[in-house]
Amino acid sequence: MSYQTTFKAALFGLAALGFSGVAASADQLADIKAAGKIVTATDMHYAPFDMLKNGTYEGMTKDLFDGVAKELGVEPVYQDIPWTAELPGLEVKKFDIVIAPVTITPERLDRYTFTLPIADATVSLVKAAGNKDIGKPEDIKGKTVGVQQGTAQFKQLQAYGDKLGGVTVKEYGTTDEAYADLAAGRLDAVAGSLPNLTYLVKERGETFALLEPASFGEPTYFAWVLRKGDESASFAKAIDDALLKMTDDGQIKAIQEKWLGTYTELPREVPGQK
Template sequence: MKATSLFKGLAAAALLFGASLSAHAEDTLASVKAAGTLKVGTETAFAPFDFIDAGEHAGLNVDLFAEIGKELGVSIEWVTLPWEGVLPGLEAGKFDMVAGPATITKARLERYRFTPPIAEATVAILKKAGDTTISKPEDIAGKAIGSGKATAQLAQLSAFSETLPSKVDIREYPAFTESYADLAAGRIVGVANSLPNIAFVASQRKDTFEVVLPAFGQKSYFGFIGPKDADHAALMDVIDAALLKMKADGRLAEMQKKWFGTSFETPDSVKDPAF
């Protein structure tokens, strides 16, 4: 009898513990819905994903999160800061997730949870229009090339530099907008950034910039980031579902065409990034 009572007690405790874990796992989603606000960290110097246009916050991220907000029934509160502070800000709990977006890499997958890809992220070179000294990626050997501080694009530029006969003179910038300004002024001869970004920049300033093709980086994709813990799992699940719904009904492709002039074939998830 005592054994039976003990078993029942343990079973009840296990059920209570399981219910507690389940409720705990839904805490962030529940708090977001209760507040009616999803806090999203980002930088605003990464056109066309996130940038300031005539004093207004604009870009693909703004459009995408407006739709995510509708799907969740909440408003979006943007928290902006330099990119090198965005991921530390997420880990410090300053916001619920990161827009960015960020290139999906092996190291980041170990630390964070990514949404389904929202665009291609393969890295290429932007040069000054009419610069005949750079006609292919290998021509940047020994030249001054800029990239964003603490970015996957910078890491790929560094790796590519090691394969060249003379190393690239790499210049790190807090924001890509600063690197574009230096490129236009002739202080550097190129910028390494993801193809969608530099294609947009070149399309906006055709007399100033050109894209060097082909891209030199490994095939990669951009995604949004959330913490890799049980508290955020339910929130990330519903955001993933919202993005996949937008992909299926064509809204994602329409937004890509609006901001990039083309749409991208992207997988539903990336489990094994190229780098």
């Protein structure tokens, strides 16, 4: 065999290995099943979805994702990551999926793959229980309202405030910080998703109260987020199939009622996803 023939054969072998490697790593679900685990990211300070109680992770998200991971036959690995670092971390493949409840928006749909909705995310308002100056959403005009930074609720609050003629928006790293300032009288209200605020009032009704009506703006939904592209397609479908199965057999209804005290039927497809 000549040197030239040997060299060509070596190049062909390297190319074959390269293509083989791409094929092997192009299916995220296959990689996850081979590893036997799903590495997740969430913010464990977002009750009732994600909470740390005496150092133990619990909440609606965990119950839902435990069920999904069981359907997929793998173990979930839960990581507590600040919300503002979650989507950037997903993009550079620090974890497989963001399971913090992420509001589905047109802008995010262009950049990420969303699972089926896991909960209602319609923006709502809560006040201190003894506050008689605010009753309905329009009453926040000229007031100071807290909201978690980087959220869809923040953008909706800003837009609503502009429509009303002015609202001072104060951003917080976590909702717990916003609730603390509301309880201390440093805020007039806090904006957040309806499930979060419903749970807050359920647990601390002596301190907080929902506005009537609590919600404003267009109905929106929470979902989980994967990277965009063909690599994640089978992974997203497997999660959606698991969620539909859990819906049809009553698991999701039981989980919602456990954490929210009520059940909301959710879309069986991703709203707005093409």
